[in-house]
Amino acid sequence: MTTPASASAPAALSVAARPLVSVLLIAYNQERVVADAVRSVLAQTYEPLEILISDDASSDQTFAAIEAAVQGYAGPHQLSIRRNTVNEGISGHLSRLAGMAQGELLFVAAGDDMSMPQRCERVVACWLAHDRRPDLIATDLADMDEHGVTHEHMAPTDLGAYRGLDDWLKQRPWLIGAAHTWSRRLFERFGPMLPGAIAEDQIMTFRAILSGGALSLREPLVRYRRGGLSRKRRYRSVAELVGRMRDGNHHALAESAQLQHDADLAGVGREVQAALAPKLAREQFVQHMFDAPGTAERLALCWRSRQVKRGLRVRILLYTVCPQVYAPVIWLKRMIRNR
Known part of the structure; x- marks a missing residue:
């Protein structure tokens, strides 16, 4: 099954039309910046929203920073924080949270990035406008430096151009998984990711292309921090x-x-x-x-x-x-x- 090419989100939703969705915020050794990420998901305008925040057995004070950031939160969203006793890596960590989440859509959020307040609102509206068919929606991003200053608009590959396996075989898309949203049914169909895979973006996009399809929402709804865990670090020896x-x-x-x-x-x-x-x-x-x-x-x-x-x-x-x-x-x- 396929979905149309890149999309624009429609107008605001009525309260009755709003499905429960979940944000999966994963963090690891990000004590200096994780509070910004946490505050950005707590500030989401969409309701009803479940927020799962999880630390992947950090060796620094990341979990303490998460606790401090949520202390006293009395907003409308369902909130849960936790931490792993053993490091699971990005794919394993997200798989664990996806298995815990109750929402129909699962928003991926990284502990060093920031979601725009309207991120969930816009993606849900886009999904419903496409009759809930897409199994993955990717948004554009805004490049953010280490000081939190936003720079250029980042536009990964238009996933709406991928009509099936043949398109994927011709050219793998360029992706940034921190701006991805999955349907719950996609995860349930294929199950948790196998141990050892460092990144989930290609895996989940591949699954979506083989399933209900994927599309791109051409709005920069995630502020993507330069120098995060996913960057290529220079070797010194x-x-x-x-x-x-x-x-x-x-x-x-x-x-x-x-x-x-x-x-x-x-x-x-x-x-x-x-x-x-x-x-x-x-x-x-x-x-x-x-x-x-x-x-x-x-x-x-x-x-x-x-x-x-x-x-x-x-x-x-x-x-x-x-x-x-x-x-x-x-x-x-x-x-x-x-x-």
Whole structure:
């Protein structure tokens, strides 16, 4: 099923037409900025609204900052705060909250971003205007610097252009999950995300495209903070570079497994398996190279893995056998940045 292209939200809703919706605000080591995020969801104009705020076992004072931000709240929204005893990561954390939520729509909110007061109001109106068909609605964002100053309008890929699997296979969309809203039925159909996937945006959008469809609401309803947890941080040493490569490999394999799992549920497993095969071969090669016990085994893997491009095989061989060859490059980049 498909939905129209990018949409504009219609006029305000009558009280009787308002479904219960939920905001899922997740936070992790964001003690300096999480209060702004909390206040922004408490200030939502939409009712009825359930707000679930959860700390993912932060090592700093994030949960204390959340408690302080909600202290004395006497507004109209249903409010619940909690914290995990063990870090679950973004996908696991959101899956847990989605399983707890009661709303028909589930708004994703990050602990370092801010939702505009009318965010829920506008997205719900848009969803109802499309007869509740879309399973995911993505809004635009406003770029916000570390001081809270808003800059340019950010417009991710127009999801209304994706009419089905073929469009997704041609080109994956550019997404920012912090401005996404899911239908509850989408989560119930596919279930919690598998452990290990670092980000939910591609996974949930893929699910929506295979289900009731996705669309984009071209209004900047989220202020997206630069330098948040999702940014690409510069590595400072060879060991950090290698560690991040291994983490990236782990997450890529987990995401591929999730996409394949969801495709199988939707009855398009063969098509997706064929599309994912080249990337899966690369990531499995990287995993096996890092896990190999010695140089001889890695050389043998490079020789056998002819389906992987030669340049990648050589590069991973260097990373796994003699990563210090990259130390001068890291040092030079750091010197350039410092200047």
